[in-house]
Amino acid sequence: xxxxxxxxxxxxxxxxxxxxxxxxxxxxxxxxxxxxxxxxxxxxxxxxxxxxxxxxxxxxxxxxxxxxxxxxxxxxxxxxxxxxxxxxxxxxxxxxxxxxxxxxxxxxxxxxxxxxxxxxxxxxxxxxxxxxxxxxxxxxxxxxxxxxxxxxxxxxxxxxxxxxxxxxxxxxxxxxxxxxxxxxxxxxxxxxxxxxxxxxxxxxxxxxxxxxxxxxxxxxxxxxxxxxxxxxxxxxxxxxxxxxxxxxxxxxxxxxxxxxxxxxxxxxxxxxxxxxxxxxxxxxxxxxxxxxxxxxxxxxxxxxxxxxxxxxxxxxxxx
Amino acid sequence: xxxxxxxxxxxxxxxxxxxxxxxxxxxxxxxxxxxxxxxxxxxxxxxxxxxxxxxxxxxxxxxxxxxxxxxxxxxxxxxxxxxxxxxxxxxxxxxxxxxxxxxxxxxxxxxxxxxxxxxxxxxxxxxxxxxxxxxxxxxxxxxxxxxxxxxxxxxxxxxxxxxxxxxxxxxxxxxxxxxxxxxxxxxxxxxxxxxxxxxxxxxxxxxxxxxxxxxxxxxxxxxxxxxxxxxxxxxxxxxxxxxxxxxxxxxxxxxxxxxxxxxxxxxxxxxxxxxxxxxxxxxxxxxxxxxxxxxxxxxxxxxxxxxxxxxxxxxxxxxxxxxxxxxxxxxxxxxxxxxxxxxxxxxxxxxxxxxxxxxxxxxxxxxxxxxxxxxxxxxxxxxxxxxxxxxxxxxxxxxxxxxxxxxxxxxxxxxxxxxxxxxxxxxxxxxxxxxxxxxxxxxxxxx
Numbered sequence: 001x002x003x004x005x006x007x008x009x010x011x012x013x014x015x016x017x018x019x020x021x022x023x024x025x026x027x028x029x030x031x032x033x034x035x036x037x038x039x040x041x042x043x044x045x046x047x048x049x050x051x052x053x054x055x056x057x058x059x060x061x062x063x064x065x066x067x068x069x070x071x072x073x074x075x076x077x078x079x080x081x082x083x084x085x086x087x088x089x090x091x092x093x094x095x096x097x098x099x100x101x102x103x104x105x106x107x108x109x110x111x112x113x114x115x116x117x118x119x120x121x122x123x124x125x126x127x128x129x130x131x132x133x134x135x136x137x138x139x140x141x142x143x144x145x146x147x148x149x150x151x152x153x154x155x156x157x158x159x160x161x162x163x164x165x166x167x168x169x170x171x172x173x174x175x176x177x178x179x180x181x182x183x184x185x186x187x188x189x190x191x192x193x194x195x196x197x198x199x200x201x202x203x204x205x206x207x208x209x210x211x212x213x214x215x216x217x218x219x220x221x222x223x224x225x226x227x228x229x230x231x232x233x234x235x236x237x238x239x240x241x242x243x244x245x246x247x248x249x250x251x252x253x254x255x256x257x258x259x260x261x262x263x264x265x266x267x268x269x270x271x272x273x274x275x276x277x278x279x280x281x282x283x284x285x286x287x288x289x290x291x292x293x294x295x296x297x298x299x300x301x302x303x304x305x306x307x308x309x310x311x312x313x314x315x316x317x318x319x
Numbered sequence: 320x321x322x323x324x325x326x327x328x329x330x331x332x333x334x335x336x337x338x339x340x341x342x343x344x345x346x347x348x349x350x351x352x353x354x355x356x357x358x359x360x361x362x363x364x365x366x367x368x369x370x371x372x373x374x375x376x377x378x379x380x381x382x383x384x385x386x387x388x389x390x391x392x393x394x395x396x397x398x399x400x401x402x403x404x405x406x407x408x409x410x411x412x413x414x415x416x417x418x419x420x421x422x423x424x425x426x427x428x429x430x431x432x433x434x435x436x437x438x439x440x441x442x443x444x445x446x447x448x449x450x451x452x453x454x455x456x457x458x459x460x461x462x463x464x465x466x467x468x469x470x471x472x473x474x475x476x477x478x479x480x481x482x483x484x485x486x487x488x489x490x491x492x493x494x495x496x497x498x499x500x501x502x503x504x505x506x507x508x509x510x511x512x513x514x515x516x517x518x519x520x521x522x523x524x525x526x527x528x529x530x531x532x533x534x535x536x537x538x539x540x541x542x543x544x545x546x547x548x549x550x551x552x553x554x555x556x557x558x559x560x561x562x563x564x565x566x567x568x569x570x571x572x573x574x575x576x577x578x579x580x581x582x583x584x585x586x587x588x589x590x591x592x593x594x595x596x597x598x599x600x601x602x603x604x605x606x607x608x609x610x611x612x613x614x615x616x617x618x619x620x621x622x623x624x625x626x627x628x629x630x631x632x633x634x635x636x637x638x639x640x641x642x643x644x645x646x647x648x649x650x651x652x653x654x655x656x657x658x659x660x661x662x663x664x665x666x667x668x669x670x671x672x673x674x675x676x677x678x679x680x681x682x683x684x685x686x687x688x689x690x691x692x693x694x695x696x697x698x699x700x701x702x703x704x705x706x707x708x709x710x711x712x713x714x715x716x717x718x719x720x721x722x723x724x725x726x727x728x729x730x731x732x733x734x735x736x737x738x739x740x741x742x743x744x745x746x747x748x749x750x751x752x753x754x755x756x757x758x759x760x761x762x763x764x765x766x
Contacts, residue, residue, distance in 0.1 A: 275382070281624050
């Protein structure tokens, strides 16, 4: 899209009224493009579809033949779902992991959204010394792989911070359900650089006239943020929200380390990793387990995808 | 029937999933039960005095087996008032170092790799086992076992569960029909293989695919054969790098293993040629035995749980195992195996009490009765072991003629034992020659 020449104003002749987005849309609406995208979509869906079919096949069938044999020799069972949802370690426990996943995910999405939008506004519209350096610093933090932060962060929770033998911050000493706080903290830390970066780009492109007009009318920064900025950046917030939701929902590593693997705090992914048994002999359960865990992200994505597309498009086309 | 029930169950789950979760959360431990003075509890007298304390255990044991663990120490918990909180994870080996470095170590870990145990001991992270634990362990386990959890003269914990890897799985039914006999020596084994190959069936099946651990079943093969060709002393030198990895004696063992594994006439029953070994998952590698497409499959005792549902595992059943025969039976009975060690990162009295209890004969019998468990504990009563293969394993472990050696890849540094050795074996199966493969592994040994 960057190669397209920018069209001049809105007042030109009707055929030139097409904006860049409009032209892209027109091109994407051609018949070839439709066919190609349908074929691509089908190809991408085949493995998931195979998994779906497998989840309804009996264990010995899954282990010995491919999912496509289902169509020649259909054998249908709900045994896998039965095992995943109700049996296993103790019956009905999957449900409690489900709650844990929600308890981890929802705050881990809301915290970064709140902090990042505030930070993005401050970095874009409040003039203070060293503002650019702070922004560059946050931007640069994105390149730090989160694996590098695991041990230091865990140490931060379990022993606190000491500098030269002086205890500066105490240990958190959390037990059982309180460990959720650690996971929220960790996910928020890991999400912030990217969220701030994305939102900053978005917020800084809002028309400055708006802010100025508000300020002339006597609005303070909190007021401007609440009444002008927040409503305008909703699509971007939704896009980041979806990203963060999917990432946290599917996360195993961070949860394993900061929440632990007990049923008090462990999310669905931890449970899924255990489902196959100590030596992986029950791996047929993973087919059904995968679909149980897909349900929620699917609902979130489908219900918010409007914003998702708008957020992405709005960010890129503006300018 | 089952279908209808499960569909109903699924529907309920769909509708009430969240509500169920809320109610399922409330499972608590009945502490302070009033049977602490009963006769059953008298055996736990010496562990008393830690009422209300909590001990956390971290291990790689999960699902059903974890439930059985919880069940096995339930009485101990009720009587002593110590609350044991067990957590099993598939990522145990990767997670444990992170937790320990992060200052969030569990009180006790069941460590299946002596190499990993040594690393923590060297790093000063592990606490030496208490005097009671040490006495209990020395009473119940042979020195062969204890040396694996002893680092620089300090003893760090007793073994817990074990498995025997020197087993060849076969079908007693098939053997009876065809008139084959269980071989007692290596020569018999080869003769039998030739006979089976002559009858048109490929005698052996094998599979070494196991996700990111692909290759490990082949390392067990090599270790098992090396124990037989060169003996336990050479084996010990090899695992500690006293002799180079590509010592001629090792090469000889690898070639001997190759005379079965890389012999197109012998493998891979039910799957294809030699190269199919690399792509067959270890969980499925033995299944052709149940369909008669393969006769022999060398795999550990824990393979008993991998057979398709409905397979009877017994001496007169569908499948069973025999001891992987020695080359010279006169020189004792080399046995390759594995197991986990109860190592502690804390030395509070309740932690030591649990450590001591887990090393005791009472615990071994309590756990064995629940099923699917093997231990080298000398106090373990064979009558308490319900499963025939486990019985056979315990019998082998308790046999005074047995020369037990731990799985070598768990003793070596992780870079080799869980890295180049595995990968080297995959290359070897795929056609690389023995010398090149061994040379490659040798050069990867950390200096």
